[in-house]
Ligand SMILES: [Zn+2]
């Protein structure tokens with residue numbers, strides 16, 4: 389008992405000590421936002437900070453230039469705990485998803501946990517996972533890392549994400565798949581020679597409305613969402629458009645429903661192509677899964693957040709919330725037990741993906757979230773290192789949840 393309290397104190401002291409540096413890094417990122425797959429400077433600064441604290445860092449893993457894996461092993465190699473860092477920003481609105489807080493809380497947790505590993509067996513990893521918002525060649529970085537087997541021998545993976553409203557230990561996330569549709573027609577003078585044209589915009593509009601007509605018949609129990617835009621629909625009104633491009637996303641809390649939704653969207657595209665005489669090219673992007681929740685981990689984080697004085701929603705209340713968004717962390721939770729806590733930085737109603745939310749990351753409360761997030765993850769990890777019984781419970785809950793899926 390005494391040893392546990394002393395180790396907890398070490399972790400808290402370490403985070404208090406590096407907090408000014410973490411805040412400086414987070415604010416720097418907020419003021420210098422980098423888009424997904426181009427987060428060179430953020431990735432460099434975060435990974436160098438880990439190096440300065442004794443971590444071994446491998447950069448550019450899986451051919452993703454802004455990804456990294458940092459690790460530190462203590463007196464023994466196991467258990468293996470990973471903290472996930474994100475650092476990509478959004479076009480126009482900068483860090484409107486607060487990934488500057490995710491990145492700095494993750495390295496803070498890693499550096500703090502490293503402090504106890506000279507006495508306690510275990511390895512701590514900090515994964516630098518770029519392009520969470522899906523932009524560029526490194527999009528879906530965590531899914532790619534999961535598929536490549538990087539997480540296979542981990543015992544637990546954790547991350548925090550800033551949010552508005554109340555702090556929650558976890559949340560449900562939707563599976564998502566992106567679909568791009570390109571219609572090819574034939575250009576012609578829109579007034580003089582319309583009979584020589586094949587109108588790709590007409591195909592796009594028909595397809596858009598056909599998808600819309602299917603919305604009412606979606607499964608309500610599966611939290612299905614379909615969103616789409618017409619990206620390109622012609623260049624001038626006096627030319628029959630020869631090219632139109634649409635982008636859709638289909639989401640559901642039921643992974644097995646996604647192929648059906650994708651097929652429906654494809655049929656709408658094929659129907660519109662047939663009706664207008666256009667050619668159609670459909671590209672289905674590799675999707676993300678819905679997340680696997682872990683009750684023992686949720687209870688652990690709930691206890692730790694409360695110990696830190698953070699007001700937090702009881703996990704059983706959170707479990708009744710409707711899943712709203714998607715993350716590539718969900719794919720990690722299909723391989724290892726994982727938890728994605730949502731730490732409040734703004735009052736209810738401040739939406740994520742806004743400039744207002746980006747500003748909130750630089751407020752006192754935003755800075756507090758880095759501290760609370762890093763401390764909660766490091767303390768929860770310490771509990772897992774010190775209690776084989778708890779770790780076994782976490783892993784068994786994961787095994788049961790995965791078995792239920794198949
Ligand atoms: Zn986001």
Ligand SMILES: [Zn+2]
Nearest residue numbers: 485487520549
């Ligand atoms: Zn985000």
